[in-house]
Amino acid sequence: MNTNYELIAGLEIHAQLSTSTKAFCRCPNRYGAEPNTLVCPVCLGAPGALPVLSKEVVKQATKLALAIGAEIHLHSRFDRKNYFYPDLPKGYQISQFNHPFATGGELHIAVGTSVRPIRITRAHIEEDAGKSMHLADGSTVVDMNRCGVPLIEIVSEPDFREPEEAGAYLTSMRELLRFIGVCDGNMEEGSLRCDANVSVRLRGESELRERTEMKNLNSIRSVERAIRAEMQRQIQAYESGGEISRQTLQWDDQSGKLTPMRAKEGSNDYRYFPEPDLPWLEITEADIDCERELLPTLPAARRKRYREEYGLHEEAVYLLASDRAISDYFETLLVDGRAPAIAAAWVQGDVQRILNENAWDFTEFPVSAARLGGVIDAVEQGRISRNAGRDLLRRMMTDTRSADEMISAEGMEQLSDATALRGIVRELLERFPSELAKYREGKTKMIGFFMGQIMQATKGQADPNSSREILMNELDHSN
Numbered sequence: 001m002n003t004n005y006e007l008i009a010g011l012e013i014h015a016q017l018s019t020s021t022k023a024f025c026r027c028p029n030r031y032g033a034e035p036n037t038l039v040c041p042v043c044l045g046a047p048g049a050l051p052v053l054s055k056e057v058v059k060q061a062t063k064l065a066l067a068i069g070a071e072i073h074l075h076s077r078f079d080r081k082n083y084f085y086p087d088l089p090k091g092y093q094i095s096q097f098n099h100p101f102a103t104g105g106e107l108h109i110a111v112g113t114s115v116r117p118i119r120i121t122r123a124h125i126e127e128d129a130g131k132s133m134h135l136a137d138g139s140t141v142v143d144m145n146r147c148g149v150p151l152i153e154i155v156s157e158p159d160f161r162e163p164e165e166a167g168a169y170l171t172s173m174r175e176l177l178r179f180i181g182v183c184d185g186n187m188e189e190g191s192l193r194c195d196a197n198v199s200v201r202l203r204g205e206s207e208l209r210e211r212t213e214m215k216n217l218n219s220i221r222s223v224e225r226a227i228r229a230e231m232q233r234q235i236q237a238y239e240s241g242g243e244i245s246r247q248t249l250q251w252d253d254q255s256g257k258l259t260p261m262r263a264k265e266g267s268n269d270y271r272y273f274p275e276p277d278l279p280w281l282e283i284t285e286a287d288i289d290c291e292r293e294l295l296p297t298l299p300a301a302r303r304k305r306y307r308e309e310y311g312l313h314e315e316a317v318y319l320l321a322s323d324r325a326i327s328d329y330f331e332t333l334l335v336d337g338r339a340p341a342i343a344a345a346w347v348q349g350d351v352q353r354i355l356n357e358n359a360w361d362f363t364e365f366p367v368s369a370a371r372l373g374g375v376i377d378a379v380e381q382g383r384i385s386r387n388a389g390r391d392l393l394r395r396m397m398t399d400t401r402s403a404d405e406m407i408s409a410e411g412m413e414q415l416s417d418a419t420a421l422r423g424i425v426r427e428l429l430e431r432f433p434s435e436l437a438k439y440r441e442g443k444t445k446m447i448g449f450f451m452g453q454i455m456q457a458t459k460g461q462a463d464p465n466s467s468r469e470i471l472m473n474e475l476d477h478s479n
C-alpha cells in the first residue's frame with residue numbers, strides 16, 4: 001500500500017441491549033423466535049399506538065455511559081428519523097439526534113505493545129428495525145420481531161490510523177459491553193453491528209477529505225478487511241487523478257468486494273424532528289449514582305491489578321480479565337489468601353483445558369471456586385500430588401463432594417512419611433539387584449527406574465520430592 005497516505009477512520013457500533021422487553025412496548029426482546037410472533041401495535045407502528053420507554057433501557061444505557069467515562073445528560077430527547085424501508089413499518093425510527101443520552105468518553109485499545117485511547121463522540125438510545133430476508137427464489141420476506149429492540153449507538157471519533165486499531169476497538173467494546181452485562185456481543189446473531197467511516201489523506205495534510213461509509217461489517221475480521229480494501233480503493237483513485245464521492249458501500253465478506261449501495265444521505269434527508277409521543281428523557285444524579293454502585297470493576301482496572309499487584313504474565317492477565325465470569329471466579333479463589341500465580345495457573349491451564357475439551361462456555365463449568373480452592377490447597381499443602389489434584393478436579397465434573405471429602409474417603413493422601421518411604425525404597429533395592437548394580441556402574445538413568453517403582457508400589461501417592469531424596473540417600477549410602 002502507498003505509505004504516503006494515512007487512514008482516517010471512525011466506527012459506529014450498534015449494540016442491542018439485553019433487556020427483557022423491547023424499548024417502547026412490552027414485547028419480549030428475544031432472538032430466534034418464529035418470524036413476526038413478537039410484535040404488537042406499538043412496535044408495528046399502528047396508528048394511535050403510543051410508545052412508553054422501558055426503565056431497563058435507561059439503566060443499561062447509563063451503565064455503558066459510565067463504563068466509557070461519557071457525560072450523561074440529565075435531559076435528553078427522542079427524535080424521529082424518517083426513511084422508507086420495507087423493514088420499518090412506522091416509516092421512521094425512534095432515535096436521538098440533537099440531544100443524545102451521553103457525549104464524550106473514551107476506550108483504550110491495545111495494538112501490539114502500545115495502549116492508546118480512542119475518543120468517543122456520543123452514545124445515544126434508539127430502536128432497531130425489522131429484518132429483510134432475501135430468499136433463494138428471488139423474493140424478499142420481512143420479520144418484524146426485531147422492530148423496537150433497544151439499541152445503544154456508540155459513535156467514535158475518526159481516531160483510527162490502521163485497520164487493526166478499528167478491530168482492536170471493536171474487540172474492546174464488545175468485551176466491555178459483555179462485562180457490564182448490557183449486550184451479549186453476538187455478532188453472528190446481529191446483536192452487535194458495526195459501520196465504518198473511512199477517508200484517507202496525504203501524511204502531513206490537516207484537512208479531512210471526503211469519506212465513505214461502509215455497512216454490514218459483521219465480524220472483527222471483516223471490519224479490518226473492509227477498511228483496508230476501502231483505504232486501498234481511495235488511494236488508487238487519488239493516485240490516478242480521481243475523486244472520492246460521499247457514498248454508502250456494502251461489504252461482501254465472501255468476495256472481499258465493496259459495492260455502492262446509495263449516495264450517502266445527509267442528516268437533512270432524514271427530516272429529523274422531535275418524537276411527539278415521548279416526553280424528554282429525564283434522569284437524576286441519584287439514578288446515575290445507583291448504577292455507578294452496581295458497576296463491576298472494569299477489565300482495564302482488573303488487568304492493571306493483575307499485572308502490577310499480582311505480577312501475572314500478559315497471557316494470564318488477558319485471559320483472566322476479559323470475561324466477567326472467569327475474572328470473578330479467579331478473584332474468589334484469591335479470597336482465602338491463595339497465591340495469585342498458582343490460582344491463575346489452575347484457571348488458565350486445567351480449567352481452560354476442560355472447557356475446551358467439552359466445548360463449554362465458562363458459565364457451564366460445574367466446579368465452584370470453593371471446590372477448586374480445596375483442590376489447590378490440598379496440592380499446596382503437599383497432601384496430594386499435582387497430578388492427583390488434576391485428576392481430582394476432573395472427577396469433580398461428575399462428583400459433587402468437596403476436595404477434602406474425596407481425598408479422605410478414598411485414601412488419596414500423599415505418602416510423605418520418611419520412615420514408611422525408606423522401608424519401601426530399601427525393599428525395592430533388594431528386589432532389583434541388577435538395576436542397583438547398573439546404577440553403581442554409573443548408569444544414573446536408573447534413578448528414573450526406581451522412582452517409577454516407588455510410584456507403582458504406592459499407587460502414585462508417594463510424595464515425589466521426599467521419595468527422591470530418600471532414594472538418593474539409600475542408593476549412595478547402602479551396601
Ligand SMILES: [Zn+2]
Nearest residue numbers: 025027040043
Ligand atoms: Zn411490541
